Amino acid sequence: MLFDFVLLDKLRAVRHIAVFTGAGVSAESGIPTFRDAQTGLWANYRAEDLATPDAFRRDPITVWNWYAWRRELMRDAQPNPAHLAIAQLQRLVARVSVITQNVDGLHLRAGSREVIELHGNIWNNLCSQCSQPAHRIEGAQEVQTRCTHCGGRLRPGVVWFGEALPAAAWARAAEVLEAADVFFCIGTSSLVEPAASLPRHARSCGRTVIQINPEATSHDEIAQYVLRGKAGQVLPELLQAAWPQNS
Ligand code: BV8
Ligand code: ZN
DSSP states (O other), rough: OOOOHHHHHHHHOOOOEEEEGGGGGGGTTTOOTTTTTTOGGGSSHHHHHHHSSSHHHHHHHHHHHHHHHHHHHHHTTOOOOOHHHHHHGTTTTSEEEEOOOOOOOOOHHHOOOEETOOOOOOOOEETTTTEEOOOOOOOOOOSBBBBBTTBBBEEEEETTSOOOOOHHHHHHHHHHHHHHEEEEEEEESSOOTTTTTTHHHHHTTTTTEEEEESOOOOOGGGOOOEEESOHHHHHHHHHHHTTTTTT
């Protein structure tokens, strides 16, 4: 892939890069994207209908089993070249802040140090009654789904539709947006709010916005640069082009 020389010069000069990611950045790790994931037993369900407090109240076992199925999908997943290139950026730029919508924890496993998980992390559990954190899940199946403090049902530590994003994470994302020079928007359909407002806000704050996605999204029009392709291919090539001696 050929890259604009102005973009490459800018990347070499910046001090702070923000990287906003969605499910597409984990696609090459074998994790189906959020809108493509519902297959097999779950083909007749919409994720938006399962990832809600009402669904959990109505049918906690089905929602719990949907997360156990997704953990099964994620359990053997490894960080892919996109996650690794984003982590490698930390050796090339003074500060790299990752703001992710993903709940799979792969940015942390790839070695990214500053990771803001806007929608939580599927490997964490907490009590749906007293919010007491419960022990982490490494495998997919969880036997004990009850809180040891109050007996309430455990729920995954993710943000459901209709729930507010963690205030601290949102505040950190806003700080990054103000401070970063360049804002990458990678692997997201930009349909879920309020996360999808971040690239728009970045552009209105005068940041250089770079979109990486094999398909067109509504954010193409706010990006100064649209790199059409898979993140696992585009990002390593971009780092090689911008920092040939270090990649
Ligand atoms: C809230 C955790 C209010 C759970 C998730 C306007 C403003 C505010 C809210 C709303 C609003 N309009 C509507 C709402 C409500 C709602 C919403 O946005 N609904 C949508 C469906 C319209 N938002 C909410 O409910 C949010 N909460 O607003 O609360 C409030 C305030 C105060 C007090 C109380 C309440 C909460 C939203 C969080 C929901 N939780 N995840 C779980 O995972 O189970 S969101 C879920 O969608 C995932 O986290 C996922 O990451 C995220 C977004 O999807 P994408 O990541 O973009 O994935 P998708 O599959 O869509 O796209 C993949 C992309 O990758 C595609 O473009 C594809 O082309 C590309 N791709 C594919 N392969 C590759 C690739 N790209 C690069 N490389 C590849 N190889
Ligand atoms: Zn409890």
